[in-house]
Amino acid sequence: MRLNANLPIIVHNLDTNRQKKVNTVKHFVIFLIALLLGATLPVAAQDNMSAGTLVHDGLERSYLTVLPPGYDAAQPAPLVIVLHGATMDGVSMMLVSEFNESAAAAGHILVYPNGIGGRWNSSAEPDPENNIPDDVGFVNALIDEMAANYAIDLNRVYVTGYSNGGRMAYKLGCQMADRVAAVAVWAATPRFQTAQECVDLNPAPVPYLIIWGTRDSAFPWQGYAVIEEGVLDGAFSASQMMSFLPDLNGCERPSQTDIVAAEDSPVNVIRDSFTTCQNGVEVTLYALIDADHSWPVRPVVLLENGEPGTLREAAWEFFGRHTRGGE
Numbered sequence: 001m002r003l004n005a006n007l008p009i010i011v012h013n014l015d016t017n018r019q020k021k022v023n024t025v026k027h028f029v030i031f032l033i034a035l036l037l038g039a040t041l042p043v044a045a046q047d048n049m050s051a052g053t054l055v056h057d058g059l060e061r062s063y064l065t066v067l068p069p070g071y072d073a074a075q076p077a078p079l080v081i082v083l084h085g086a087t088m089d090g091v092s093m094m095l096v097s098e099f100n101e102s103a104a105a106a107g108h109i110l111v112y113p114n115g116i117g118g119r120w121n122s123s124a125e126p127d128p129e130n131n132i133p134d135d136v137g138f139v140n141a142l143i144d145e146m147a148a149n150y151a152i153d154l155n156r157v158y159v160t161g162y163s164n165g166g167r168m169a170y171k172l173g174c175q176m177a178d179r180v181a182a183v184a185v186w187a188a189t190p191r192f193q194t195a196q197e198c199v200d201l202n203p204a205p206v207p208y209l210i211i212w213g214t215r216d217s218a219f220p221w222q223g224y225a226v227i228e229e230g231v232l233d234g235a236f237s238a239s240q241m242m243s244f245l246p247d248l249n250g251c252e253r254p255s256q257t258d259i260v261a262a263e264d265s266p267v268n269v270i271r272d273s274f275t276t277c278q279n280g281v282e283v284t285l286y287a288l289i290d291a292d293h294s295w296p297v298r299p300v301v302l303l304e305n306g307e308p309g310t311l312r313e314a315a316w317e318f319f320g321r322h323t324r325g326g327e
Contacts, residue, residue, distance in 0.1 A: 054145050056138045057128040063113040063142060064090045067150070068104050078108045078156035079146055080319065081139060083165030087118045093162065096295050102316040109150060113142055120161075120168035123191050123233070135168060136175050143179060155324040160184040160315065162295065163218060170194055177203035181324040182281075184209040184315045187293050189219050189235040195244060204325065205249040207281040209318045210241065211311055213291030242272060242285055250278035260286070262308035265300035267291055279325060284318065286311060 048067045053060055068077065080103060084093035090112030094100060103110045115121075116133045126134035139159075146152055159180050161169035166188025173183040174197060183206060190198070214221045223237030236244065242255070251274035261269040268289040275282045288299055296311055303309040304317050 052145070052149075054141060056141045057126070057134055059116065059128050059131070059133055061113065061116075061133075061138055061142075062090075063111050064094065065146070065150075066094070066100055066103065066110040066112070068107045068109065070107075071109070071150075073151045076151045076153040078106070078158065078319070079143070079152045080108050080110050080158045080160060081142070082110060082112045083120060083159070083161030083168050084112070084115065084118075085161075085163035085165055086120075088162075089114050089118060093165070097162070098312060099160075102312050106316055106320065108316075108319075109146070109152065111142065111146055113139070115164075115168075120164050122164070122167040122171050123193055136172060139172055140176065140179070154179070156181050156319075157324070158182050158184070158319045160186070161188065162186040163188050163293065167191060167194070171197075173206045173208065174198035174201055174203050177206050179324070180206060182207040182209070182319055182322040184211070184318060186211050186296070187213065187216055187219060189223070189237075189241050190244075192225070192232060192234055192236075195236070198248060203248075205278040205281040207318070207322045208245050208249075208283045209286070209315060210284070211286045211288065211296060211315070212238070213288040213293065213296065214238075215290050216293045218293045238285070238287070242274075242283070245283045246274045246277065249274075249281050249283055251281075251283055252276040260301045262300040262302055264308065265298075267296075267299040269299050269301050271301075281322065282318075286314070 048069065050065050051062065052065060053062045071077065082093055082097065082099060084090055094112050099110060115135070116131055121133050121135045124132050126132055128134065143157060147154060157179055159169045159172050166185040167190060169183050169185050170190035171194050173180055174194065185208065219235045221238050223235055223240055225232060225234035255272050255274045257270060257272045259268070260271045261267065270287045270289065271284060272287065273282060273284040277283065288296055299311055300308045301311060301314055303313055
């Protein structure tokens with residue numbers, strides 16, 4: 001089976017080096033803000049955090065674990081793996097995302113791994129001798145490490161990622177469908193190569209939540225394709241992605257579209273959901289109207305209980321709806 005060759009692809013004559021510089025500056029600003037925020041963290045807030053390392057394929061990898069208040073080793077807890085954006089690290093992702101608050105309220109364990117050189121390898125053939133890691137293998141090993149050290153509910157292992165980490169999250173959803181209960185992606189679409197690999201693998205259905213600004217400069221809403229060193233690469237458009245993922249998960253048409261921005265939200269938000277899919281999974285897109293590639297702190301959306309909340313809270317509601325294989 002091949003990807004639908006008739007899907008429209010907009011090809012941009014991009015100055016890719018310039019685009020990379022723009023994105024690097026954005027992420028560097030986020031990193032500096034995170035460092036400043038980190039300097040103000042009270043010592044007590046760090047009591048439930050621990051840094052760890054493991055060696056995978058000869059490379060030492062590092063990560064930060066955050067346990068929920070009242071963690072009980074006799075009660076298995078869900079695990080959320082958080083993948084940072086390019087030029088970031090786990091600590092800066094933790095501070096910018098504020099995921100610790102949601103995880104604490106839900107009783108989830110968080111782990112913030114670090115990519116090699118501040119990036120995740122979502123496309124290149126692994127070559128550890130040249131510092132090109134097998135990040136799929138690393139995350140698999142990380143789950144094993146977490147399960148050996150903590151009480152983990154292995155039917156509720158979730159992956160979430162931002163930007164470059166989001167691209168890695170798509171890859172993990174395809175290649176680790178036997179371990180991942182759901183995937184939440186912030187400001188990213190899968191590489192063409194990842195999508196084709198996913199079709200070829202024909203994985204078990206996996207729920208996806210996508211949160212994406214319609215004016216994202218790194219991952220344009222209308223998609224793009226570029227040829228670098230003779231290789232076609234690019235990003236799906238919104239319509240392509242919301243065709244590909246529902247097809248992959250055997251979802252019935254049509255989707256349900258709702259305006260879900262709360263009255264006081266400075267950003268309009270439209271939700272497009274496929275909820276009748278194989279194994280009870282879903283594919284849901286939160287379209288942030290006129291929002292860019294920045295971490296989305298401003299939108300306010302209506303949660304399941306009808307009350308206004310953050311997209312972070314909406315992501316945790318999404319996790320709460322799914323276990324691996326619908327078990």
